[in-house]
Amino acid sequence: MSIKKLSKEDLEYGYKYDFSTEDVPPEEVFLKQDRVEKAFDLALNTTKEGYNIFVSGPESIGRTTYALRRLKEKAQKEPVPEDICYFYNFDDPLRPKYLLLPAGVGKGFVEEVDRAIESLKIELPKAFEGKEYEEEVAKITKEAEKRKEEILENLAKDAEAKNLGVVVTPMGIKLLPLVGRRIVEEPELFANPRLQETYQRNLSEFEERFRDYIRALREEDHKLAEKLNELKEKVATFVVERVFSRCDERYCHEPQAVEFLNRLKKEIVKNVDLFLMWKSAEGNTQMLAYLEKLFKRFKLNLIVDNSSLNGAPVIYEEVPSFQSLFGTISYTMEMGVLYADHTSIKAGSLHRARGGYLVIRASDLLKNYMLWDAFKKAIMHSKVHIPGYTVEDFLLPYVGISPEPVPLNVKVVLIGDYLTYQLLSIYDPEFNRLFKVKAEFDPVVDLDEEVYEKFPRLIKKILQEEGIKDLDGSALSELFKYAVMLSGSKKKINVVMGDIVDVIREANVFSEGERIIRGEHIKRAIEEKFYRSNLLEEKIRKAIVEGKILCAVDGKRVGQVNGLSVYELGDISFGKPTRITASVYLGDKGVVSIEREVALSGPIHSKAVLTLSGYLNGKYGKDMPLYLSCTITFEQSYEEVEGDSASVAELLAILSALSGVEIRQDIAVTGSVDQFGNVQPVGGIKEKVEGFYRVCKAMGFTGTQGVLLPSRNFENLVLSDEVIESVEKGEFHLYLMDTIDDAIELMTGLKAEKFHKLVKKKLIEFFKRANARGKGLKS
Structure with a gap:
């Protein structure tokens, strides 16, 4: 033994x-998370596409804490990414453009531009109200008037040759008949048919020449307007350049800033009238509000300010959504229509994490499939598109914008569990491409x-x-x-x-x-x-003590063994004894599990029952066929039975029923058996031992009670002090076994060899009775 x-x-x-x-x-x-450390080492030192990290492990193991610590250590050694601004697109107002500026530059740059715009509201009207500008306008106008007078004089001379006089009216220039030195007025002309006929003939002959003079006068008007506009542009350019000179000098080494300023200054010069109207609109609240809206086109919208960072950003997005990840566009209502412009854009976590690291819980991200899909596309295409379709759900007209997507360079860390990783790996074809590194906590x-x-x-x-x-x-x-x-x-x-x-x-x-x-x-x-959690266990134990659940913890029975089950309730798991019984009779059905017949048996338990048939046939059926029908069941069990940890107990019950030898009820049995009778380790050892211990304690110790378990489960015996003290006192006992023969000898008190002879004897009896009924041997 x-x-x-x-x-x-x-x-x-x-x-x-x-x-x-x-x-x-x-x-x-x-502790002992070398696999995770190596995974992070690889991912953080690889800049190639797709080396994002999926951190796998159970809740409360420190997945997020570890990830943030490693990322922050790495981020401190990396450069701070650029600030991000959006500005008005003068070529396509519905598609604002982004501007990237060195970290910390954006805030000062926006303030400089705002100061310049406010200054221009004062300086431009002042320049155009100045004496120099008025004198230049007067000079240009005077020169133009002089040239127009010369044209009119030449027109009068040429018209006089055709007996036509030139009359300048507020409605324009017209030609009337000339008699001597006197111009005939229209009433007199219409009263004299002969004069009218002569007038029409002269007018027709001079018409082409007259048009040439009119065109010359108009050309002079155009030249005057062009020169005034040139003067206006020149003055405006001078003022704008002077006001922006400090800004130009400070940011001359930033190519994108220089490009933006050059375009902005040109647009301000083109729209100089807005600044002139601002001066004249003082005191008119409604007009100022209208102009303020128009002035927004000259403003910058700083959506990401990295001036406070000392390294690359590390962002932990706790509540991922389209708005929090991709940013938002705020709409305002005017006259029943929703409007938005570049100043309505707000950054999301992807913008703030650009050039650094973004940490998100996978379960939060996957709750919205559309969000997960959009998130993948952002990583895949390295661009952040700000969704502008949120207003489509409203039954209101709107003027939406589609901001230019910002280039994205970010390493993503997803926090999840093992099952989520497996499902994504199998069912999402893009997942493994984007998350090449798995960091799994043990x-x-x-x-x-x-x-x-x-x-x-x-x-x-x-x-x-x-x-x-x-x-x-x-x-x-x-x-x-x-x-x-x-x-x-x-x-x-x-x-x-x-x-x-x-x-x-x-x-x-x-x-x-x-x-x-x-x-x-x-x-x-x-x-x-x-x-706080073992109310159900206590009720089950009470039912056993009261006899409502049959469970003997002393004496001996034929075909009955105390097996041990484990209940998993989420916040607690506990063990309880389960009465396993077997009934044998002549037949050819083999071992039949009642749980399996009524679909209360899981696949693992069904396999274990078939394994018992393998053991019986291998042990006793080598020289004769077995004529055996046997039913086994978990008594008073009404839920699904799963697992193979009761197979030793089930086999003992069957062998006891065949041999007629009684089995001890004061010892509960757990363990899995193979077809050769070797006992294999099982799970839930602590719960099973302590569960049977508490039942024995409630029903009264006899001094012989205990649990028989696989020797390979010895290291799993991490028991409470109470159980260990009971073992020391001799109240409760624990036994280890290696084979089914070990269990037979402890549970029956017989040598295994003698016990097997009794079983064999019963099977031979069944064989003879079957032949006597004319069944014969099967070939």
Whole structure:
């Protein structure tokens, strides 16, 4: 018999601290996450397209904290990206253009331009009201009038030769008959038919020449207007250049700024009348509001100001949406119509993260498929398009704008879980192209001296951040043990810090009035955390004690074994004994699971049942066919049964029913068996052992009760102090097995060889009875 009975020493895990957190420095530690570190090293040192990062792992393991820390360390060594401005597109007003300026330059540049515009509102009217300008206008006008007088004199001379006189009226120039030196007026002309006939003939002969003079006069008017406009432009240019001279000098080394200023100055000169109207509109509120709207075209809209950065930006977008990621365009209503211009543009996270890093939770991003698709396109095409279609949902006319997309250079870090990564990899063809680097956190890591040494520093860091008092050595030891218990193995530790932080917070409450948190406070926090969630377990245990759920924890039965099940309820998991029974009779159906027949068996459990058939046929059917029908079931179980951890118990129940040998009810069994009778490890060992322990305690210890489990699960026995103390007292026992024969000998008290002979005897009996009924041997 190779059964091993465990002692208290076997169950203790052996790590204790003899110092408090007062004696250790705080350190933000991510225990044993080499895979994540290497993934970040690769991604952060690669500038090629697609080397964005998907950080995978469970909640509360520190995915976001780690990502932000690494990104900020890298960002501090990188240059600050440009400021981003939008300005009015004079060629296409509905498509504002962007302007990139060196970091910190944008704010000052916008202020300089605004000051210049405000100054021009004063300086331009002053220049055009000045004496020099008026004298120049008068001079140009006088010269033009002189030339027009000469043309009129020549016109009069030529017209006189045709007996026509020139008359200048407010309506223009007209020709009338000339008699002697007197011009005949129209009433007299219309009263004299002969004179009228002569007039018409002379007028017809002079008409072509008259047109030439009129054209010459008009040309002079055009020249006058051109010269006045040239003068106006010259004066305006002079004033604009003088006002912008400081701005030109300060930003002459920025090509984009110079290009923008040159275009802006030309447009101001073209629209100089607006500045002149501003002066005349003083006191007219309505007119000033109208002009203020027109003056917006000369303003810059600074949407990203990086003047306060010391490196590349690191942006964590907590609530991703179209507006928060891509920016927004604000619309204002005027006369029932929605309007927007370049000053209505506001930046999104993609604009602010440009040249740096953007961190987003994948689940938040994927809730809106259209958002996810647009986000991918922005990364893929390296451009940020600001959506302008949000107003389309309103039943109102609108004048929208489509800003020029800003070039995008950003490294994205998505925070998600393993399943999300797998689904995206399989079903999104663009995902692997865009997120080439996977950084996966391991929630359970190997326990070694390095982990043991760094754990107190990590706890100290948490205490500082939470503003919680220190832990003494016993509290630190209990907390470390709790982390090991969460891992389910004495050789590992769970590094998902969410549950650990909760325990610390609650222990801090229980230690109110004391200087330091002690081990008893940690224990109480853990116990009460379990107590708040184990109402269902308590009701099930009470039902067992009351006999409503049948479960014997002493004596012996044929064809009945106490198996162990684990209930997963989200915030808690616990074990409970389950009565497994088997009934055998002559037939050829083999092993039949009642759960499988009524569709309450999962695929893994169904496989385990078929494995039992493999064991029976391999063990007992090598020299004869088996004529056996057997039904097995989990009594008083009405939900789906899944897993193979009950296959040892099921096999024992079947063999007991065949042999007629009674099985101990004071020992619960868990473990998986293969076709050769080897016992394999299973999950939920801690929950199963403690679940059966609590039932035995409630029903009264007999001193023989315990659990039989696979030897390969030895390291998973991270049990509570209460169970370990009960083992020490001899109230509760734990046994390890390697094969089904080990289980047979402990559970029946018979040698395995003798037990198998009894089973074989029963199967031979079935064989003979089957032949006696004329079934014969099968070929």
